[in-house]
Amino acid sequence: APPLGVSASTPSLAQAAQWDQAVDAFRQVDVNAADVAELERLPGVGPALARRIVEERECCGPFRSPEDLTRVRGIGPKKRQALEAYVTTQ
Numbered sequence: 001a002p003p004l005g006v007s008a009s010t011p012s013l014a015q016a017a018q019w020d021q022a023v024d025a026f027r028q029v030d031v032n033a034a035d036v037a038e039l040e041r042l043p044g045v046g047p048a049l050a051r052r053i054v055e056e057r058e059c060c061g062p063f064r065s066p067e068d069l070t071r072v073r074g075i076g077p078k079k080r081q082a083l084e085a086y087v088t089t090q
Contacts, residue, residue, distance in 0.1 A: 028088045031069065034061040042086050049074050063089045 004054065029038055031053060039050035049072070056072045066084045069075045075083070 019050055028086055030090045031066075031087050032057060032089055044079060044082060065089055 012066055036050040036054055039045055039053050040047060051070050052074060058069065063069060066080060066087050066089060068081060069080045070077065
């Protein structure tokens, strides 16, 4: 049996949508503030690419939008598109 106060029922669609939004927001990484370790958590970003993202930001200023990630060597249109759901430029 579930612990007291915890329902064993399936979440409502509204609850599920709220959870999905919370997970998506949590999953997003601010590429203008993240360090190398945080950037490595992004899908398809390893240590070398994470370092290049930080170097590009330090050299040429903040990214204004996810599209600006294409300034980084190794991020073309396909990789940028794959990362778009996971990054923010707050």
